Amino acid sequence: MDRFELKSAYTPAGDQPAAIAALLRGLKAGERHQTLLGVTGSGKTFTAANVLAQINKPTLVIAHNKTLAAQLTQEYREFFPDNAVHYFVSYYDYYQPEAYMPVTDTFIEKEAMINKEIDRLRHASTQALLTRKDVIIVASVSCIYGLGSPAEYMKVHRPIAVGDMFERAEFVRFMVSLQFERTTADLTPGTFRAVGPSVELMPVNEEVIYRLTPSDGTIGAIIKLNAVSRSIIDQPQEFFLFPAKHYVTAEDERERAAKDIQDELDAQLKVFEKEGKILEADRIKRRTRYDLALIREVGYCNGIENYSRHFDGRVAGEPPYTLLSYFPHKADGTPDFLTIIDESHVTVPQLGGMYAGDQSRKKTLIEHGFRLPSAADNRPLTFQEFEKSTGQVIYTSATPGVYELKHSGKPIEQVIRPTGLIDPEILIREVTGTATYPGQVKDFIQETETVVSGGGRVLVTTLTKKMAEDLSEFLKTKGVKAEYVHSDVKTIDRITILTRFRKGEFDCLVGVNLLREGLDLPEVELVGILDADKEGFLRSETALIQTMGRAARNVKGRVILYADGMTGSLDRAIKETNRRRAIQIAYNTKHGITPATIKKTIGDITDTIQAERAATVDMLLSVDLADGADPKRLKAVIADKREQMERAVESLDFETAALIRDEIYKLEAKLPEPKKRRKKPFGAKDNRVYLDEN
Numbered sequence: 001m002d003r004f005e006l007k008s009a010y011t012p013a014g015d016q017p018a019a020i021a022a023l024l025r026g027l028k029a030g031e032r033h034q035t036l037l038g039v040t041g042s043g044k045t046f047t048a049a050n051v052l053a054q055i056n057k058p059t060l061v062i063a064h065n066k067t068l069a070a071q072l073t074q075e076y077r078e079f080f081p082d083n084a085v086h087y088f089v090s091y092y093d094y095y096q097p098e099a100y101m102p103v104t105d106t107f108i109e110k111e112a113m114i115n116k117e118i119d120r121l122r123h124a125s126t127q128a129l130l131t132r133k134d135v136i137i138v139a140s141v142s143c144i145y146g147l148g149s150p151a152e153y154m155k156v157h158r159p160i161a162v163g164d165m166f167e168r169a170e171f172v173r174f175m176v177s178l179q180f181e182r183t184t185a186d187l188t189p190g191t192f193r194a195v196g197p198s199v200e201l202m203p204v205n206e207e208v209i210y211r212l213t214p215s216d217g218t219i220g221a222i223i224k225l226n227a228v229s230r231s232i233i234d235q236p237q238e239f240f241l242f243p244a245k246h247y248v249t250a251e252d253e254r255e256r257a258a259k260d261i262q263d264e265l266d267a268q269l270k271v272f273e274k275e276g277k278i279l280e281a282d283r284i285k286r287r288t289r290y291d292l293a294l295i296r297e298v299g300y301c302n303g304i305e306n307y308s309r310h311f312d313g314r315v316a317g318e319p320p321y322t323l324l325s326y327f328p329h330k331a332d333g334t335p336d337f338l339t340i341i342d343e344s345h346v347t348v349p350q351l352g353g354m355y356a357g358d359q360s361r362k363k364t365l366i367e368h369g370f371r372l373p374s375a376a377d378n379r380p381l382t383f384q385e386f387e388k389s390t391g392q393v394i395y396t397s398a399t400p401g402v403y404e405l406k407h408s409g410k411p412i413e414q415v416i417r418p419t420g421l422i423d424p425e426i427l428i429r430e431v432t433g434t435a436t437y438p439g440q441v442k443d444f445i446q447e448t449e450t451v452v453s454g455g456g457r458v459l460v461t462t463l464t465k466k467m468a469e470d471l472s473e474f475l476k477t478k479g480v481k482a483e484y485v486h487s488d489v490k491t492i493d494r495i496t497i498l499t500r501f502r503k504g505e506f507d508c509l510v511g512v513n514l515l516r517e518g519l520d521l522p523e524v525e526l527v528g529i530l531d532a533d534k535e536g537f538l539r540s541e542t543a544l545i546q547t548m549g550r551a552a553r554n555v556k557g558r559v560i561l562y563a564d565g566m567t568g569s570l571d572r573a574i575k576e577t578n579r580r581r582a583i584q585i586a587y588n589t590k591h592g593i594t595p596a597t598i599k600k601t602i603g604d605i606t607d608t609i610q611a612e613r614a615a616t617v618d619m620l621l622s623v624d625l626a627d628g629a630d631p632k633r634l635k636a637v638i639a640d641k642r643e644q645m646e647r648a649v650e651s652l653d654f655e656t657a658a659l660i661r662d663e664i665y666k667l668e669a670k671l672p673e674p675k676k677r678r679k680k681p682f683g684a685k686d687n688r689v690y691l692d693e694n
Contacts, residue, residue, distance in 0.1 A: 002133050004083050006053035014416035020050045022412045027055055033407040035395045038414035040549030044396045048340055049079040058337040061138045064347040067494045073138040084132050086125040088139040091118040100364050123205040127242050129326040141350050144381040146320035148246035149312045161238040166219045179244040190244035204244045247304050249311045257310040264372050280369030306375040324389040335391035344395035348403050352383040399542040415583050420593035422584040423577050424557035431562045440562035444528045452507045456525030459550050460510050472510045481506035522553035533563035544573035555597045638667050
């Protein structure tokens with residue numbers, strides 16, 4: 001599609017119509033920066049969606065963490081179901097960058113655990129940007145990290161169509177050049193196999209199989225297959241095949257890059273020899289020559305991103321290609337897309353802080369011969385480069401920072417909520433226990449029990465991860481269903497925990513700072529802030545206002561601040577909240593509005609993944625039960641499945657193991673209920689079995 005089509009059962013209300021009109025005026029007038037000061041629950045995302053539907057430009061939405069990015073992706077998909085809305089975050093579940101500590105002479109190898117599902121979503125994002133106009137990408141700050149040249153990525157992609165010339169050996173070489181891996185086992189994204197005269201492949205952006213069948217030297221048919229059942233989904237006439245990795249280069253460019261790397265190695269060896277660094281010279285020579293051999297042989301090596309400057313043809317110091325490079329640009333090179341920075345008071349400083357930390361680590365590696373100097377150009381953008389890489393920007397936040405206000409001037413306020421909800425009531429309780437007062441933890445438990453008994457949910461924030469974990473366990477001992485979430489919890493798991501919380505599978509969610517900005521949890525009736533008087537980052541004016549805002553989506557919303565004294569941040573946060581409450585109450589009174597709790601569908605970005613898994617399990621069941629559901633056969637199938645599951649676990653293929661486990665559960669549910677038996681009555685002399693009538 002060429003246009004965004006907003007679909008919603010709601011129409012703009014409260015402050016939203018005025019905010020939408022003001023933002024559109026600014027965009028049409030060419031204003032570079034605008035700030036939307038929207039209180040929690042005022043529908044900033046809905047306002048932005050209405051702006052997108054009218055401005056009709058590809059859009060980058062940047063969030064400061066993966067959880068918030070996932071939630072925003074889900075919201076934008078609901079608003080634009082027929083358009084391309086994609087999720088782009090770091091694909092590492094675990095990441096330890098390579099580093100060297102000279103004091104102890106310790107080199108730390110790079111360790112990373114790549115989440116294949118997130119990697120697939122990243123490829124789906126870049127491919128959508130290069131093939132469609134109606135694209136919204138919701139990204140974390142990973143969008144400013146090096147990604148590989150979009151020109152090279154596009155150059156080596158290829159439309160595969162029925163009737164194209166087809167010679168199997170040549171096509172296999174082409175697949176290898178796209179960084180696809182050849183296999184004789186089951187296909188996974190980014191792999192292919194030859195089956196007789198045909199070739200089967202699985203693109204990196206979707207879990208389906210394309211089978212290319214030859215006919216008289218051409219592609220006679222393209223068959224799209226279900227990856228598990230092998231059933232035919234479609235027989236398209238054409239599809240686009242993109243590289244399996246973002247760092248990919250045509251063969252002629254690869255040879256040029258290899259020569260440039262060799263030239264840089266020679267120059268660096270002379271520097272080390274001049275400085276008398278014999279060990280460093282030997283170290284960089286061995287590592288670089290090994291990498292060059294792999295690049296020339298297979299076109300790829302571990303850590304190839306450290307040579308990205310040479311593959312891209314960039315000069316030293318030139319900014320790397322990033323996700324922003326894949327968005328459309330005008331003929332003069334200026335960006336031609338819209339950027340929305342969500343919760344900008346956190347996201348903007350985060351964007352500005354990435355470069356310095358990366359360069360400090362790289363400098364040490366280069367000085368001690370672990371990397372060539374060009375590795376320093378495999379980096380995130382500086383904030384100045386980020387500014388040049390974006391066009392018009394809308395900042396959204398309930399508490400805009402100094403940067404946003406300086407560049408955009410007076411913010412566009414959105415204080416009135418469409419539901420009429422007002423900011424929560426604020427209560428202040430002591431931290432320290434006394435003879436008549438139990439102290440913050442016991443008081444919080446009492447308040448939680450009251451809220452939970454009425455069907456509500458509770459959030460509580462602590463100052464440390466350890467305290468969050470300990471409090472969660474302590475709450476469980478007191479009969480409160482509680483879970484914790486913080487930055488050490490895996491991305492997908494965080495999203496799942498929040499969804500379970502909304503569904504009522506547990507009642508109290510404990511966190512540190514992940515519970516502050518942008519998390520949309522309308523079921524929450526109470527927010528507890530422990531140690532609210534400990535002045536600092538987590539208890540600043542901005543943090544306090546944001547945290548208190550988690551209770552603003554429910555008509556019963558309350559906030560309890562546990563503090564023994566009044567800090568400056570507490571005083572300012574309370575005054576600002578009360579100012580907004582006064583405006584909201586006056587508006588409701590004038591218009592005769594009765595506040596109502598926000599009603600929102602419970603869903604997250606994992607829903608699609610879970611639905612696909614359920615569909616796969618159902619399909620497997622239909623295959624297993626093809627001959628009927630005879631109990632003996634079912635038990636034999638279940639026993640076989642258990643062996644398959646155990647083999648999958650032994651080979652560390654936990655995803656397959658989980659899929660088989662789900663299938664076993666469904667198979668077991670189809671077994672007939674065992675009849676309850678009782679012992680033969682005392683004194684009975686026959687061998688009949690007596691069945692319990694119940």
